[in-house]
Amino acid sequence: MSKEEGAQIQSPEANVDRSLGTEPETMEKGTAEHINLNNNVTAKIKNPLADLSPAQVIRDVEEFAHEFELTDILPHLRKGALVARDPADYVSVPDMSNEEITAIHNEKAHKWKQPRALYFTIILCSIGAAVQGWDQTGSNGANLSFPVALGIPEEGPDAARNQWLVGLINAAPFIASSFLGCWLSDPANKLLGRRGAIFISAIFCLLSPIGSACAQTWPQLFVTRLLLGLGMGLKAATIPVFCAENTPASIRGGLVMCWQLWTAFGILLGCSANLAVKDTGDISWRLQLGSAFIPALPLLLGVYFCPESPRWYIKKGRLRNAYRSLRRLRNTDLQAARDLYYIYAQIKIEQDISGTGNYISRFGELFTIPRVRRATLACFTVMIAQQMCGINIVAFYSSTVFQQAGASVTGALFASWGFGLVNFIFAFPAVFTIDTFGRRTLLLFTFPNMAWTLLAAGFCFYIPKESTAHLACIALFVFVFAAFYSPGEGPVPFTYSAEVFPLSHREIGMSWGVAINMGWASVLSITFPRMLAVMTPTGAFGFYAALNITAFVMIFFWVPETKQRTLEELDYIFGVPTAMHMRYQLFEVLPWWINRFIFRRRSAHLEPLYKLDHIATSD
Structure with missing residues (x-):
């Protein structure tokens, strides 16, 4: 394994004398270079241990072990810290066993070889995502019958009012989630941990769909769906963080994206349930809404069998518990000890940018601390882009769209099931591409393709309804649109x-x-619903096609790449000023892309923005 390859496994950079409690004059290799995490104009990514000599690392590790009463694992901590100091040269670390050398080598050679506890955690939590997907498609199918059943038909003298009302009922979980549910994440995680927050969310996601199925009036249905939103918001804000904190950097994207894979699976299951109960008469919409409780049950019963986030334990100062979690999440004691000390060293550096205020203060710091503000901007961009792309006009209302295209109730439900199947199948490639091509590359590839497919689907409404090509072409382009969306x-x-x-x-x-x-x-x-009535499907689809292009431009300028970096290394990525990142994209990346892919010049070279500093030579 080359030095460069090893550097990909572990990295970043920092003020070592602050992070490890060492004074500059006692360091055998001189003063560590300080990187301003709020203004990283050098775009460097360094290892916080790299500027220390092996002897200094050992001394600091011993102090760490005594401070947190971890002397029983001190041999593993010593070796682990030296491996973290110079990942490319792990073979030369004293007292390494053949088993430990093989385990470190396999982090790149066989990166998917992970403990069962890690996969159990990812799978169980991802099942929770199926609640969201199932609910979306449950209401999708129920839209064909519940308005009439609850006295709010979308046709007749009150059509305009009722269209807004149906939209409000469908939106209820998302309203409650955005205004309250997701904001419960911070206090719930602080008090109960990641697992406790997920457990509470599962209770809401289990009981609320059952309440929806029993609703007798539209206000009752609206309230039960608001309660569902509390669970959905808390779950959506906690589960991805829980999975990201438990997963090694080399496969973090591939495993954390199981959230989307299982959301897509939930959409498919919801579509299947819609079809299964479509002929049950007046209770069909009740079964379609109520069946969404099913995936919440295993989440509720199994979450405490998962190890708690080691980073949450470290944040709380419970290093012994953090090591126990890491021991279940890594293949060897050495890897657990290495990650424990390395994460601890990096988190200490984060104190440069960490706010110590209360809940309100921390929210304000999302926009005032430069490093955090850049993350806030990038997060905002990718999150709003998911709605701008138009996927949810299909996920929420595909049955309605297909019915307007001339399909029967059964035909509309089957077409929606086809959308769910495509969405699920094409999510699989992202498991293997998100950590190789990267998050940013997948986004930049998929958005232009989503724009033209959505526009094509809209124009297909101009095909005469009498023609079989009318519904077939609309369904085709909706399916192709979903195929581009799912891996990006x-x-x-x-x-x-x-x-x-x-x-x-x-x-x-x-x-x-x-x-x-x-x-x-x-x-x-x-x-x-109102947009369909006023703009027609063609106008509505064209509107969202234009938003895809807008989102593409936002992502190009504001979203840095995060693949194969530890969570703490990303402090250096987001330490780079936004203006510097935008100039690089406009004056370096864009000309390179045009030369390489338009003019087919293989000699075109792109100098990377971020520079990974290597270990200094030993004394």
Whole structure:
């Protein structure tokens, strides 16, 4: 393994004398270079241990072990810290066993070889995402019958009022999520931990769909869906963070994006349930809404079998518990000890930018601390882009759209099921591409393609309804649109937003991201029934096609890449000023892309913006 390859496994940079408690004059290798995490104009990413000699690292580790009563694992901590200091040269660390050397080597050679506890955590939490997908499609199918059943038909003298009302009922979970549910994440995580917050959210997601199925009036249905939103918001703001904090950097994107994979699976299951109960008469819409409780049940029963986030334990000063969690989440004791000390060293550096205020103060710091503000901007961009792309006009209202295209109730439900199937199948490629091509690349590839497919679907409404090509072409382009969405803008927003904030602002930052996403989902849900009536499907689809291009430009300028970096390394990525990042994209990346892919010049070279500093030579 080359030095460069090793550097990809572990990295970043810092003020070592602050982070490890060492004085500059006692360091054998001189004073560590200080990187301003709020203004990283050098765009460097360094390892906080790299400027220390092996002897100094050992001394600091021993102090760490005595301070936190971890002397029983001191041999692992010593070796782990030396491996973290110079990941490319792990073979030369004294007393390394063959098993430990193989385990470190496999972090790149066989990166998917991980403990069962890690996969159990990811799978179980991802099942929670199915609640959101299932609810979207449950209301999608129920839209065909519940308005009439509850006395708010979308035709007749009160059609305009009722269209807004149906949109409001569909939007209720997203309204509650954006205004309250997601903001519960910070206090719930602080008091109960990641697992406790997820457990509370699962209770809401279990009981609220059952309440929706029993509603006798539209206000009752509206209230039960508001309660569902509390659980959805708390869950959406916590689960991606929980998964990101438990997962190694090399596969973090591929595993955390299981949130989207299971959301897509929930959409497919919801579409399947809609079809299964479509002939049950007056109770069909009740079954379609109520069935969304099913995926919440395993989440409720299994979440405490998962290890708690080690970073949450470190934040609380419970280093022994953090090590126990890491031991379940890593293949060897050495890797657990290495990650414990390395995360601890990096988190200490984050104190340069960590606010110590209360809930309100931390929210304000999302916009006032430069490093955090850049993460807030990037999170805002990817989250709002998920609504701007138009995916939810299909997820919420595909049955209505297909019915307007001339399909019967059964045909509309089958077409919606096809959308769910495509959305699920095409989410799989992202598992393997999100950590290789990267989050930013997937977004920049998919948005232009979503724009033209959505526009094409809109223009297909001009095909005469008498022609079989009318419905077939609309369905085709909607399916192709979903195929482009699923590996790009589908998995990236929640994965990306869970990564970009420092530990001190991670809960409040993720709450901000979910509030933006759910809030605009509610706007879309409320407005689309009326938009269809006033603008026609062609105008509505064309409007969202234009928003795709707008989102593409926003992502190009405001969203840095985060692939294969530890969560703490991202402090250096977001330490780079936004203006510097925008100039690089405009004057370096864009000319390179034109030369390489338009003029086909293979000699075109792009100098990377971020520079990974290597270990200094030993004395």
